[in-house]
Amino acid sequence: MIHSARRVWGMVYRHICLYRRSWPRLVEIAYWPTLELLIWGFTTQFLTRHAGSPALMAAGSLIAGVLLWEVVLRAQIGVTFTFLEEIWSRNLGHVFVSPLRPAELVAALLSVSALRTVVGVLPASVIAYTMYGFNAASLGPVLILFLLNLLIMGWWVALGIVSLLFRYGAGAEALAWTIAFGITPIACVFYPVSVLPFWLQPVAQALPAAHIFTGMRAIMAGQGIMWGELAAAAGLNAVWLAAGIALFARQFHLARVRGALISIGE
Amino acid sequence: MDAITVEHLSKNYGVVQAVSDVSFRVAPGKIMGLLGGNGAGKTTTISMLLGLLVPSSGRIAVLGHDMAQDRFAALQVMNFSSPYIALPGRLTVRENLLVYGHLYNVKQLTRRIGELAEAFDLSGLLSRKAGELSAGQKTRVAMAKALINKPAVLLLDEPTASLDPDTGDYVRGWLERYRADSGCAMLLASHNMAEVERLCDDVLIMKQGRIVDQGTPDDLIARYGRDDLEAVFLDIARNRRVPVAS
Structure with a gap:
């Protein structure tokens, strides 16, 4: 167990070394969440100045939605970007012939992703509070459960993308930037599931995010915590995460059969 | 116990046979050279030894650890260098x-x-x-x-390929000392025939995925009636000469 933790730390340390002397990388992590927050923050100010109190509530939901959805995006990009860093530096050959187990590689990717998510979302949260008066902590302690579920959702999406990188090589790296953004319309971040076309609603309900954001809006509307939605999100995350891990393990094995680990960066 | 045991190792990519029925053993403290032209199957063989590639058939064991069953125990006592x-x-x-x-x-x-x-x-x-x-x-x-x-087993893919003669000589000397001090077994893939003659106890020559000849450098040179290993390599690569009957 200690040996396993040390190997995971070795991979995490490798990425900490990379970030601590590369300010462009650090800026890039926080850049998009901050930009999104500024755009939606000013939209919020516009809405509250030109409409009544219902718009005020909606505007608060917009900022909360932006902040929480960024957790999914940053968690997903954190995993895939960390994996891609190994491909870009042509280091995977050394990593895969070391005693690092695939599960330990996944643990390292998730750990780096968690660190990147904190660094990415924290500045946006501070801006939301100081410029727009939105305090994410006002959602209460349940915010921790929301964040955990969203983090896990980002992770299983990322494991799916890394599996595609094993399958299709670095040629699939564009997926790292696009897939989670593509999910946004059916994640129901800014609107209830009922807004979607009838046939699309089951798809949205299969995503933990739709349940989390339904719960978030309920709290902001003063309806209290919807534990059923939270439980649905957690259950779906468990299923999707298990599927993501199984897909990762399967594609890793197939990459070893095809010889793709040797040529993954080409 | 052998440091490296390879038995009937094959790797197919569809109809392409990259490695075919390769078997060899490397004892502790010995250095085995792996020679062959481009596409001979050296890299595929080394990749299977490192667990990067799953063989189509055959068996690999490193210090008694079966690579199919106990890959990470083997990797813990191995290492690899390639420029x-x-x-x-x-x-x-x-x-x-x-x-x-x-x-x-x-x-x-x-x-x-x-x-x-x-x-x-x-x-x-x-x-x-x-x-x-x-x-x-x-x-x-x-x-x-x-x-x-x-490492108790070291796989080296052209370890001195980009070194100047002085540094290359230093690295070769260091490998000799490390082998003598630690009893490390090495598998050395190289296109530098002088390096192979100096370092290797035994040599495997591969062509089109198969082992076409093997022996000590001196034995190979004598059997082909040549002055050095480079001439032997060229004979085999160009199908120019068969070994002299002993």
């Missing part, structure tokens, strides 16, 4: 060695890095980014990484 696989260029040499020291669970890691820095003349380079080093310096760092865990 064609990079170390993270934005990390310093020390950081790179620390990362791999953690991955291999090296005890007294700082001391081990100091030993390797002294052995490969890296002391002045430890704080420099790996990506800023010359080709020769990178190769020395790669060798230090390959020895970070004091």
Whole structure:
């Protein structure tokens, strides 16, 4: 167990070394969440100045939605970007012939992703509070459960993308930037599931995010915590995460059969 | 117990047979050379030995650890060096060695890095980014990484390919001393025939995925009636001559 933790730390340390002397990388992590927050923050100010109190509530939901959805995006990009860093530096050959187990590689990717998510979302949260008066902590302690579920959702999406990188090589790296953004319309971040076309609603309900954001809006509307939605999100995350891990393990094995680990960066 | 045991190893990619029925053994403390032209199957064989590639059939064991069943126990006591696989260029040499020291669970890691820095003349380079080093310096760092865990089995893919003659000679001397001191078994793929003659106890010559001949360098040179291993290699590569009957 200690040996396993040390190997995971070795991979995490490798990425900490990379970030601590590369300010462009650090800026890039926080850049998009901050930009999104500024755009939606000013939209919020516009809405509250030109409409009544219902718009005020909606505007608060917009900022909360932006902040929480960024957790999914940053968690997903954190995993895939960390994996891609190994491909870009042509280091995977050394990593895969070391005693690092695939599960330990996944643990390292998730750990780096968690660190990147904190660094990415924290500045946006501070801006939301100081410029727009939105305090994410006002959602209460349940915010921790929301964040955990969203983090896990980002992770299983990322494991799916890394599996595609094993399958299709670095040629699939564009997926790292696009897939989670593509999910946004059916994640129901800014609107209830009922807004979607009838046939699309089951798809949205299969995503933990739709349940989390339904719960978030309920709290902001003063309806209290919807534990059923939270439980649905957690259950779906468990299923999707298990599927993501199984897909990762399967594609890793197939990459070893095809010889793709040797040529993954080409 | 053999350091490396390979039995009837084959690898197919569809109808293409990259490696076909390869068998060999490397005893502890011995260096086996793996020769062959481009596409002969050397890299595929080494990749299977490292667990990067799953064989289509056959068996590999490293110090008794079956690679199909117990791959990570084998990888713990092995290491690998190739100038064609990079170390993270934005990390310093020390950081790179620390990362791999953690991955291999090296005890007294700082001391081990100091030993390797002294052995490969890296002391002045430890704080420099790996990506800023010359080709020769990178190769020395790669060798230090390959020895970070004091491996009992070392796989080397053209370890001196980008080194000047002086540094290449130094690395070869270091490998000889390491083998003598530690009893490490090595598999050396190289196109430098003088290097193979100097270092290797036995040589396998591969062509089109098969072992076409093997023996000690002196034995091969004598059997082909040539003056050196390079001439033997060319004879086999160009189908010019068969071994002289003994």
